[in-house]
Amino acid sequence: xxxxxxxxxxxxxxxxxxxxxxxxxxxxxxxxxxxxxxxxxxxxxxxxxxxxxxxxxxxxxxxxxxxxxxxxxxxxxxxxxxxxxxxxxxxxxxxxxxxxxxxxxxxxxxxxxxxxxxxxxxxxxxxxxxxxxxxxxxxxxxxxxxxxxxxxxxxxxxxxxxxxxxxxxxxxxxxxxxxxxxxxxxxxxxxxxxxxxxxxxxxxxxxxxxxxxxxxxxxxxxxxxxxxxxxxxxxxxxxxxxxxxxxxxxxxxxxxxxxxxxxxxxxxxxxxxxxxxxxxxxxxxxxxxxxxxxxxxxxxxxxxxxxxxxxxxxxxxxxxxxxxxxxxxxxxxxxxxxxxxxxxxxxxxxxxxxxxxxxxxxxxxxxxxxxxxxxxxxxxxxxxxxxxxxxxxxxxxxxxxxxxxxxxxxxxxxxxxxxxxxxxxxxxxxxxxxxxxxxxxxxxxxxxxxxxxxxxxxxxxxxxxxxxxxxxxxxxxxxxxxxxxxxxxxxxxxxxxxxxxxxxxxxxxxxxxxxxxx
Amino acid sequence: xxxxxxxxxxxxxxxxxxxxxxxxxxxxxxxxxxxxxxxxxxxxxxxxxxxxxxxxxxxxxxxxxxxxxxxxxxxxxxxxxxxxxxxxxxxxxxxxxxxxxxxxxxxxxxxxxxxxxxxxxxxxxxxxxxxxxxxxxxxxxxxxxxxxxxxxxxxxxxxxxxxxxxxx
Numbered sequence: 001x002x003x004x005x006x007x008x009x010x011x012x013x014x015x016x017x018x019x020x021x022x023x024x025x026x027x028x029x030x031x032x033x034x035x036x037x038x039x040x041x042x043x044x045x046x047x048x049x050x051x052x053x054x055x056x057x058x059x060x061x062x063x064x065x066x067x068x069x070x071x072x073x074x075x076x077x078x079x080x081x082x083x084x085x086x087x088x089x090x091x092x093x094x095x096x097x098x099x100x101x102x103x104x105x106x107x108x109x110x111x112x113x114x115x116x117x118x119x120x121x122x123x124x125x126x127x128x129x130x131x132x133x134x135x136x137x138x139x140x141x142x143x144x145x146x147x148x149x150x151x152x153x154x155x156x157x158x159x160x161x162x163x164x165x166x167x168x169x170x171x172x173x174x175x176x177x178x179x180x181x182x183x184x185x186x187x188x189x190x191x192x193x194x195x196x197x198x199x200x201x202x203x204x205x206x207x208x209x210x211x212x213x214x215x216x217x218x219x220x221x222x223x224x225x226x227x228x229x230x231x232x233x234x235x236x237x238x239x240x241x242x243x244x245x246x247x248x249x250x251x252x253x254x255x256x257x258x259x260x261x262x263x264x265x266x267x268x269x270x271x272x273x274x275x276x277x278x279x280x281x282x283x284x285x286x287x288x289x290x291x292x293x294x295x296x297x298x299x300x301x302x303x304x305x306x307x308x309x310x311x312x313x314x315x316x317x318x319x320x321x322x323x324x325x326x327x328x329x330x331x332x333x334x335x336x337x338x339x340x341x342x343x344x345x346x347x348x349x350x351x352x353x354x355x356x357x358x359x360x361x362x363x364x365x366x367x368x369x370x371x372x373x374x375x376x377x378x379x380x381x382x383x384x385x386x387x388x389x390x391x392x393x394x395x396x397x398x399x400x401x402x403x404x405x406x407x408x409x410x411x412x413x414x415x416x417x418x419x420x421x422x423x424x425x426x427x428x429x430x431x432x433x434x435x436x437x438x439x440x441x442x443x444x445x446x447x448x449x450x451x452x453x454x455x456x457x458x459x460x461x462x463x464x465x466x467x468x469x470x471x472x473x474x475x476x477x478x479x480x481x482x483x484x485x486x487x488x489x490x491x492x493x494x495x496x497x498x499x500x501x502x503x504x505x506x507x508x509x510x511x512x513x514x515x516x517x518x
Numbered sequence: 519x520x521x522x523x524x525x526x527x528x529x530x531x532x533x534x535x536x537x538x539x540x541x542x543x544x545x546x547x548x549x550x551x552x553x554x555x556x557x558x559x560x561x562x563x564x565x566x567x568x569x570x571x572x573x574x575x576x577x578x579x580x581x582x583x584x585x586x587x588x589x590x591x592x593x594x595x596x597x598x599x600x601x602x603x604x605x606x607x608x609x610x611x612x613x614x615x616x617x618x619x620x621x622x623x624x625x626x627x628x629x630x631x632x633x634x635x636x637x638x639x640x641x642x643x644x645x646x647x648x649x650x651x652x653x654x655x656x657x658x659x660x661x662x663x664x665x666x667x668x669x670x671x672x673x674x675x676x677x678x679x680x681x682x683x684x685x686x
Contacts, residue, residue: 099599211615
């Protein structure tokens, strides 16, 4: 431990701490900065985080300085403030004043730094600014505005150090220096939208989110990406019942500060045109809308022979389905469904968020042939909750034959088209639930937007079915359901699922909390 | 608590003449007749405006129906920054932004609708506008219609409101 005095406060830090982090702790807020990023190497190019260290003749940048025993540092005196203001003025010399157009406005580092540390009168005429290319498409997800760039090189370091793809670079010198793509390349890696997140200004913006919504109108809900078994922590940004984007949420145990582009696009399914929009019953050949009471009457008359869940359902739903199927056979669906190519960063080959949950709730997965065989073995109605076995298990519909096929799902697919009964359910962003990721970490998805008017919340519907089937003490309400779940699943026995920390819990190891948000 | 006698609002008991009300009746008639004679002799000073043949002129600061300013080529000056709709306390401005083919302009309003029935004419939109694209200086205050849809005005309508109050 070394003793450092920052702004008159004497504090101790472990050796090797950067002065930047030490100052953040001492001040309670970060020093002004653009180029520093906790997950990237130190570049020291923006010069904004300069502090005065006694004994040094000139100001020094905190990000590239380590703490030393007996250091006396000043971060708030007039000399430091003037330096930050002047450096900021230099950054803004050629920065266009097009905040009304810029998508970053509202979450822009430059706006924040100017309001906190700048507030000078500009001496540069708007017409004297150096103009560069605007709105250049540099990849499938990212658009580049070279004028707005402050050359902090975060995106360049991200592509070099995190993805290792090295598409980006800084070209030319002086006030003609600009960020760009290496000749013949495009920013097409699966993590390209992280460069948009870390860009402190509006130079890199998302093509998907571009001009859709001003950021200050968005509301955020902490949730989990349903895109693969990694279970990246995300922030769902939504407004008026519509999701506009997913952003990574810091969890050092799972995804750090990153998430992949495939995961970010999963929100599109929520507002898909294929969403099922009402309960339907097959009458004379065709599926026709049916009232809820008629639907429940129909279900009450059927003896269910097989319950099939899916690795995309939440842990609560899987456990409820397993409980419902205790008098019948159960299955966790087809094990090959939702497989894709993974990579060694975040994207997992298993594109379903909760396959571990199936194991925990004792729902066995089958390969297509054995699922079809299981269907043949059973008699009575077949309930499919999520997934699309008609597509993934060839011969499934033939095996069901003339028996009732009850589909509880969200989107129209081959199974819903062949079903006798279709019950519209909620997608991950419309319900509360738990996902268990590939490492056995239990994380909560939270309701961000309202579900379609006619859809039901999955676990409520299953609890109702269970009560109707004669269970007297079916859990009522989410807290009771989670207590019931913790008792039922051995891995969760000691956990309070109603008080999960923001970063989730991994029952196998010691509970590891997530750090703060960057 | 004992009931206290309330004071007479005009200060005490009325006299005999006051109780007849006649002096006040004649005084009121006198004022009315004085004005009738004055107005008949000085018709130009009468405050009455012969609406709708005549319109009262308001100060230039009067906030009338909105208009959207045009660039030289007739396209809207608005860059769809949503400042006005953010500032709007009545939530009556609905903008859908689009990508402009010219990268120097970059962003423009694909639709710009104002619900005049919701609008409270507070002027916060024109104050918030960083591009001087929306103004309320048309002086138009006669906003009438027979259906709700007529009050839901579009970008094209707003672009053709002139400051002198005429519509093109």
